[in-house]
Amino acid sequence: MAPAFAPGAEFAAKLDAADELASFRRAFELPRERRRPLVYLCGHSLGLMPRRAPSAVAAELERWAAHGAEAHFHGKNPWLDYHERFAAPLAALVGARRDEVVAMNSLTVNLHLMLVSFFRPAGKRTKILIERGAFPSDRYAVQSQLAHHGLDPATHLLEIGARRPASLLDLDEYEALLAARGEEIALVLLPGVQFLTGQALPIAELAAAARRYGCRAGFDLAHAIGNVPLALHAAGADFAVWCSYKYLNAGPGAVGGCFVHRKWLDRADVQRFAGWWGHDKATRFAARAAHVPLAGADAWQLSNPPILAMAPLAASLDIFRRAPLRALRRKSVRLTGYLEALLEHELADRVDLVTPRDPDARGCQLSLRVAVEPARLGEVRRRLRAAGVVADWRGTDILRMAPAPLYNRYRDVFAAVHALRGALAR
Numbered sequence: 001m002a003p004a005f006a007p008g009a010e011f012a013a014k015l016d017a018a019d020e021l022a023s024f025r026r027a028f029e030l031p032r033e034r035r036r037p038l039v040y041l042c043g044h045s046l047g048l049m050p051r052r053a054p055s056a057v058a059a060e061l062e063r064w065a066a067h068g069a070e071a072h073f074h075g076k077n078p079w080l081d082y083h084e085r086f087a088a089p090l091a092a093l094v095g096a097r098r099d100e101v102v103a104m105n106s107l108t109v110n111l112h113l114m115l116v117s118f119f120r121p122a123g124k125r126t127k128i129l130i131e132r133g134a135f136p137s138d139r140y141a142v143q144s145q146l147a148h149h150g151l152d153p154a155t156h157l158l159e160i161g162a163r164r165p166a167s168l169l170d171l172d173e174y175e176a177l178l179a180a181r182g183e184e185i186a187l188v189l190l191p192g193v194q195f196l197t198g199q200a201l202p203i204a205e206l207a208a209a210a211r212r213y214g215c216r217a218g219f220d221l222a223h224a225i226g227n228v229p230l231a232l233h234a235a236g237a238d239f240a241v242w243c244s245y246k247y248l249n250a251g252p253g254a255v256g257g258c259f260v261h262r263k264w265l266d267r268a269d270v271q272r273f274a275g276w277w278g279h280d281k282a283t284r285f286a287a288r289a290a291h292v293p294l295a296g297a298d299a300w301q302l303s304n305p306p307i308l309a310m311a312p313l314a315a316s317l318d319i320f321r322r323a324p325l326r327a328l329r330r331k332s333v334r335l336t337g338y339l340e341a342l343l344e345h346e347l348a349d350r351v352d353l354v355t356p357r358d359p360d361a362r363g364c365q366l367s368l369r370v371a372v373e374p375a376r377l378g379e380v381r382r383r384l385r386a387a388g389v390v391a392d393w394r395g396t397d398i399l400r401m402a403p404a405p406l407y408n409r410y411r412d413v414f415a416a417v418h419a420l421r422g423a424l425a426r
Contacts, residue, residue, distance in 0.1 A: 005341040015410040027319050028407045039389045039412045043404035044365045047249030053312040060311050083305045089317040095231030099296030107243040107256045108137045114239045115145045117272045118216050125186040132161035135195050166354045168199050182213025192224025198355035198365035200228050204235035227363040232259050250313035260297045275302030331405040332364045342417040350424050365402040380423045387419035
């Protein structure tokens with residue numbers, strides 16, 4: 001039970017003193033500017049660097065120098081099996097079986113590979129349903145897949161959600177749209193956590209509704225993995241994709257991942273693109289003409305895993321192995337609750353919370369619609385950054401702040417709110 005809210009800095013310090021996860025902050029490099037520590041609330045965009053990341057990369061460079069190509073087969077983590085070390089920790093984070101997940105490629109590449117397998121337009125089922133405010137890369141991927149099948153995105157891409165930016169997705173509207181047009185929809189593609197609003201969506205409910213109307217359901221977990229509890233296998237999601245550079249802290253452009261539900265694994269009728277790293281490991285280097293796919297989600301691999309780019313992910317996932325997921329979620333709820341309470345106390349007349357107030361319907365990101373004259377917006381942004389706060393703005397008036405439980409403190413939240421109050425003051 002979190003203590004009752006109090007507005008002063010002493011209360012933030014008291015919360016930090018009782019934080020059971022405080023020691024994990026020391027596992028990350030904390031940004032500084034001219035020796036001044038910054039208040040970093042931008043993990044929804046790029047997570048901080050684990051301190052072990054440079055040594056993890058250096059170890060692979062040393063193995064390359066020492067062994068050359070033979071490093072594929074020798075040493076503690078031979079490159080031939082390197083990607084396999086990520087299966088167990090990723091499966092734990094997304095609530096899946098080990099054979100249902102694979103670390104590979106980047107998010108949009110993985111989304112295209114999943115669309116090859118799971119968007120199979122036939123008969124009346126030729127449409128894809130996404131949210132109106134989908135992240136642009138998802139929209140571009142879906143539009144191009146439709147065009148690839150000779151389908152016009154203008155008529156075959158369905159959208160759910162209000163036209164007003166930063167509107168929440170309504171589950172009743174989703175059910176109603178499926179009831180009206182479910183027989184036309186081949187695939188539903190929705191986020192686990194919506195990137196702009198921070199709304200966490202009930203994946204199990206969304207997937208179950210899609211199944212009732214004969215639609216397949218996929219999810220973009222870019223803002224969900226490492227942020228909110230996930231149970232993809234039990235939820236019955238057909239597939240999911242994610243990146244690893246936000247809450248997984250694996251570095252800019254880090255290797256992403258995929259989930260493919262067990263019911264689809266090893267089925268001969270599932271279409272997919274093929275490459276040699278998805279081929280049977282025992283005969284991969286024999287250069288045989290016939291492709292023999294690996295078992296499980298590993299079969300969706302195409303090329304060699306980029307070892308140097310994957311090493312930081314190993315460093316980050318080691319932190320997640322040691323940080324209890326329940327404790328992370330508990331702190332996340334308290335951090336965002338504290339941020340919400342401070343905003344109401346200090347800036348109730350200047351900001352509106354876009355993110356749901358229900359802790360179960362959000363992760364660690366709060367999106368705020370800031371009441372500021374358009375002519376002053378640039379000034380407010382500059383003043384907030386000059387005060388040492390790293391957050392980000394989307395559109396004209398939406399400010400996203402994400403206190404990540406692995407490395408953010410309650411004092412960071414306190415400092416950020418008071419800096420925002422100062423930036424808005426004339």
